[in-house]
Amino acid sequence: MTGDVNFQGVDVRFGAVPALRALDLRVADGEAVALLGPSGAGKTTLLRLINGSVVPSAGTVRVGGQDLASLDYGALRRLRSRVAVIHQDLRLVPNVSVARNVLSGGLGRQGFWSSTRTLLRPRDAELEAAHALLERVGVADKLFHRTDRLSGGQQQRVAVARALYQQPRVMLADEPVASVDPARAHDLVTLLTRLAREDGATLIMSLHSPELARAFFPRAVALRDGRVAADGPPSELDLDALYRLPAEADAGGGA
Amino acid sequence: MSAVRELRRTRPRSAFLRASAWAAGLLATASWLFGGFFQGEVWSARRAANLERFLGELRPYPLQDAPWSWRAAGEWAAAQWHDHLAHATLATLAISVAAIVLAGLGGAALAPWAARSFARPDPLLPSPRPVPRVRRAVWLALNGAARGLLAVLRSIPEYVWAFLLLGLYGPTVWPLVLALALHNAGILGKLGADTAENLERPALEALRAAGAGRAQIGLAAVLPLAAGRFLLYLFYRWETCVREATVLGMLALVSLGSWIQDARARNLYDEMLLAMLCGAALVIAGDLVSAGVREWVRRST
Amino acid sequence: MAAPEAAWTVRGRGPARGGPRGARGPVLLLLALAGLWAAWVLRLDPRALWPDAQAWGLAGEFFGRAFTPALSHQASSLPPDTPSILTIALRAAVTTVVFAAAAMPPSILLGLLLGFGASTAWWTGDRESGGRRRFAWRRVLGPVVSAACRFVGAALRSVHELLWAVLFLAAFGVTPLAAVVALALPYGGTLAKVFAEMIDEAPRDAAGALAEAGAGPWQVFWWGRLPRALPDMIAYALYRFECALRSAAVLGFFGFPTLGYHLAASFENLYYGEVWSYLWTLLLLVVTVDWWSGAVRRRLAV
Numbered sequence: 001m002t003g004d005v006n007f008q009g010v011d012v013r014f015g016a017v018p019a020l021r022a023l024d025l026r027v028a029d030g031e032a033v034a035l036l037g038p039s040g041a042g043k044t045t046l047l048r049l050i051n052g053s054v055v056p057s058a059g060t061v062r063v064g065g066q067d068l069a070s071l072d073y074g075a076l077r078r079l080r081s082r083v084a085v086i087h088q089d090l091r092l093v094p095n096v097s098v099a100r101n102v103l104s105g106g107l108g109r110q111g112f113w114s115s116t117r118t119l120l121r122p123r124d125a126e127l128e129a130a131h132a133l134l135e136r137v138g139v140a141d142k143l144f145h146r147t148d149r150l151s152g153g154q155q156q157r158v159a160v161a162r163a164l165y166q167q168p169r170v171m172l173a174d175e176p177v178a179s180v181d182p183a184r185a186h187d188l189v190t191l192l193t194r195l196a197r198e199d200g201a202t203l204i205m206s207l208h209s210p211e212l213a214r215a216f217f218p219r220a221v222a223l224r225d226g227r228v229a230a231d232g233p234p235s236e237l238d239l240d241a242l243y244r245l246p247a248e249a250d251a252g253g254g255a
Numbered sequence: 256m257s258a259v260r261e262l263r264r265t266r267p268r269s270a271f272l273r274a275s276a277w278a279a280g281l282l283a284t285a286s287w288l289f290g291g292f293f294q295g296e297v298w299s300a301r302r303a304a305n306l307e308r309f310l311g312e313l314r315p316y317p318l319q320d321a322p323w324s325w326r327a328a329g330e331w332a333a334a335q336w337h338d339h340l341a342h343a344t345l346a347t348l349a350i351s352v353a354a355i356v357l358a359g360l361g362g363a364a365l366a367p368w369a370a371r372s373f374a375r376p377d378p379l380l381p382s383p384r385p386v387p388r389v390r391r392a393v394w395l396a397l398n399g400a401a402r403g404l405l406a407v408l409r410s411i412p413e414y415v416w417a418f419l420l421l422g423l424y425g426p427t428v429w430p431l432v433l434a435l436a437l438h439n440a441g442i443l444g445k446l447g448a449d450t451a452e453n454l455e456r457p458a459l460e461a462l463r464a465a466g467a468g469r470a471q472i473g474l475a476a477v478l479p480l481a482a483g484r485f486l487l488y489l490f491y492r493w494e495t496c497v498r499e500a501t502v503l504g505m506l507a508l509v510s511l512g513s514w515i516q517d518a519r520a521r522n523l524y525d526e527m528l529l530a531m532l533c534g535a536a537l538v539i540a541g542d543l544v545s546a547g548v549r550e551w552v553r554r555s556t
Numbered sequence: 557m558a559a560p561e562a563a564w565t566v567r568g569r570g571p572a573r574g575g576p577r578g579a580r581g582p583v584l585l586l587l588a589l590a591g592l593w594a595a596w597v598l599r600l601d602p603r604a605l606w607p608d609a610q611a612w613g614l615a616g617e618f619f620g621r622a623f624t625p626a627l628s629h630q631a632s633s634l635p636p637d638t639p640s641i642l643t644i645a646l647r648a649a650v651t652t653v654v655f656a657a658a659a660m661p662p663s664i665l666l667g668l669l670l671g672f673g674a675s676t677a678w679w680t681g682d683r684e685s686g687g688r689r690r691f692a693w694r695r696v697l698g699p700v701v702s703a704a705c706r707f708v709g710a711a712l713r714s715v716h717e718l719l720w721a722v723l724f725l726a727a728f729g730v731t732p733l734a735a736v737v738a739l740a741l742p743y744g745g746t747l748a749k750v751f752a753e754m755i756d757e758a759p760r761d762a763a764g765a766l767a768e769a770g771a772g773p774w775q776v777f778w779w780g781r782l783p784r785a786l787p788d789m790i791a792y793a794l795y796r797f798e799c800a801l802r803s804a805a806v807l808g809f810f811g812f813p814t815l816g817y818h819l820a821a822s823f824e825n826l827y828y829g830e831v832w833s834y835l836w837t838l839l840l841l842v843v844t845v846d847w848w849s850g851a852v853r854r855r856l857a858v
Contacts, residue, residue, distance in 0.1 A: 352594035410846070423615050428599075548579075
């Protein structure tokens, strides 16, 4: 499966509320894209479209060349196992070991009994793989510690390791640094962009901060009111206009 | 590979938890192996005959030698109901309600004294001036006494309380109500104290920092925050009270239990079964009501 | 426009209803009225709480011995080889613990089986997945199995363990097995209900993440929802064991060889010192188990 993502004429409505309108977007395999926009602009909805958590009211979403609407349940599971999501609130199981949390990233590609065996009595090779991933993110020595005994930053890295265990073609990060201090935010974005680059995976990260976009991403897509307001290298875009209120933005020339 | 093995060997382990798990497993196994459950004849012809006779006696009296008829059974049951079961069921319900109300009052009264974070000379925030040892000791004693009292109240089973109180008051209804009330006051008091201790500190500390006294903080912050939780616990315990009220009657003359005991003493197993079924129905009804109220409280908190 | 942006997780609870204080005010009023109604039905007279002179004497005698429990028999004449009070108390305590410990495994098993079945988590997990739902049979079978398990659990639970014991006594006589089964049945029903609630109400964040990583519905249930409920389930099982100790002791009132048996006998003979010996033994047992379960709960806590 390749990691290219393709939106064509996508409309998403939740009841009467439009979340995304006439969205056309192409992300190439291996690209790193920063998704910007104020709250309510549709960033999370866009990300949720990519792994099929949200179904568009109109238009098509293609991931790796496959139209999501055409996939049966088994194919959707396989696709999801190659699309990794890193949530802002991490969503780890707090009272189990880090190893088990990382290994549960493999549930998508294992059957029920196989995954039961992996999580209850992991094989050496599987533990080695989890350990190697934890090394990549920098918390290798916490392999058998209980997850909630780790600090917030360390737990975030465990969540990243779990995502990596999926061997994803596409990595989605939903506001991973929103509630994090600037120093740690910088570290985390560095880590994610590096990891995606090393693995050749497509990375789409939703951010609030134009500075981070400018520093790390060759491409930024700005959403506003459910539409693409800007798309291109961050240095060339007036990103700060995005976050101004509508009247101001119009007065300032708009985007 | 050895790195992983090393990490596994040195992982943080709770010796206490491991010991507890082993102890629990050994205790359960040893109980089954050495508890004498399979001595004697678990199953024998005599036992089987007894069982068959017993099952036969469960049939309603008018149908003992007649073919089964739902109408006849219904008439017999209705007669029992009108005769005494209806009143007994109502009495059982009333006992449980009276008991839980009293238990709620008692538990709520004791809980603040039993909460470690409040029953101290310097609740919530340390006092800048050192607290005289006498004051600290007094508060410690009060707190300890409250906790001790709650522990005793809830460790003695309701049945034992009822047994003891009946010996004191004679066969009236107060001992049953009090027995349930005392035991559940212990439980609700402990739960209330735990809730108070586990409340979100920032709001309370802010009030304390602004100079509020213990009672003021209690009324302004603790009560609204903890009241919802306390009500949930109260209705949860009420369900248990309904079950217990049925059974406590076996010691006295008031609730369904007394009729169960009565029928059992006279070997009228059909009547005993009917009374038990009434009790079961009451419990199920109580469960439904309690679930509804708890959901209502939860939604609005 | 408020797009449901933060909506990765499944729907939360509805808005608060019923005014600024919500349901608490009305419920408190309801309780007060219910209490008054109960007092009226039972013809409760607060003055009757004040015992008469004879009862005061009894009470004084009884509570006076609270801190001087009898360490040797109070009866004046006993058969020569009667074991000492401490031996009797110890043996009764051990029997109590054995009954309770033996009743826990079957009730936990029953509770897990019925609890899993009664929970809605194993057949509503598809919602987290969004997208296509293939397993239609789960959505048809799910409610039926849940309802059936809930019914069986409620039926088992609605008969008190002492009443089960009475039934088994009448059917089988005084056997230890009767006591254990009488405890295990209603306890299994209670555990089932509580386990089901805990599973259903545990946070679904991890489950959602696993579903989005491609896990199937069973995997999401076992590795996403269940682990979140497990610490609470273990804590509750320990609490049930403590309750089982108390219930096992009370079974003694019906002839089983536990602490209640000797307690009742001594009370009826007015040997209050002995009664307190057995009461203190029971207290010691319960407080120890309470402390132990608290310690376990603290270490397991999320």
